[in-house]
Amino acid sequence: MKKVEVFSKKLNKSFTVSLADSCKEGKGGTTYTDLYTGKADVKDQSLKLINDWDSWVNQGWSNWGAICV
């Protein structure tokens, strides 16, 4: 799993983001939801970057927006 250290101006601190497509929230580790709800201090933690958009309209082409409004 690829990990990237990033700096957040919003938090004024660095943290690590795990870049794994298969990661799902709730399967261990700190999540963005934990971050947003204040349940976790992100210092030295891994945040899994997830994408759980289950809409198939966007799976093939995320730019359809300009074709039809």
Added chain:
Amino acid sequence: MKTAYYAIGLRCNLRCIFCPCSEEQPDYKYFTLEELKDTIEETLKVKDIDNFLLSGGEPTIQKSFIPIVEYICQEKKRPLSLLTNAIVFSKNKFLERFLSAVGNSKFEMVTAVHNHIPEKHDYLTQTKGSFEKTLTGLKNCVSSGINTSVKYNIVNYNYKDLPEFIDFVYETFPDEVGLILCNIDISGFARKNKDVIPVSFEKSNPYIEKALDKVIKYMNNGWKRNVRIFTTPLCTLDPYYWYFINKSTKDDVAAYRSPDVIEENSKLMFDFPSGTGTPFDECKDCKVIDICPGSWESYAEYYGTGFLRPVN
């Protein structure tokens, strides 16, 4: 996921000032029902399509709309996605006919609402009363159990209104309605309306971040709405907000067909390039390139690539 994307006709009941189709509308090019059926058959011979996506113009006002929906859903038994302004669904009879054509197939639709202030929405659509009609249509669809998402196209005219728009969505639509924040292709009419349409990430992203702060507050109050940002590179937003950025699929449209005044351009095409992504030199060594959705190539043509801040 392999998508077949068909723009079934260019006619529209709106005149959005950033729509790339608007320039071609006077020609009202469209495909007949037979042409569309042949297109589907030809597509399925070449590609194993997971879902069909109908667009326009406004797909719902094309003659072939209901029959082709029926063909895709009931004969081909494939999931269907629809990009629509939802105006026709403000009429219950049309909605009933449409639902009957869909039958038991999986279906979802995406509808753009350009602002929570009716006059501002109507200005961008250049159609008085369109806000009310779209909203009525959307609500009818939601009430009918249709899987629906609202899309906000971020342009210079409306980016500052985004935080308030968030409240509007949460107050107007139930939790199951998704929300998409989308940067647009700066081409065609969008380039011609320079004062109104193009907006840089530098200007708009602080408002996106304010909007997402509101979304996070709603999340903390128990809301579970699916909120996603499209065509926005990761490096342009604070990593705190990356959760909301829709990852890149790296897939082109498996099959694509759109009417065009030039016959050659209206042929069925396979593996059609999307015009978005991370094709920029600056992105090559970026550590998050694998998941970054990147942006429109037209954005870089217009603003240059100085906005990119590769993560190293």
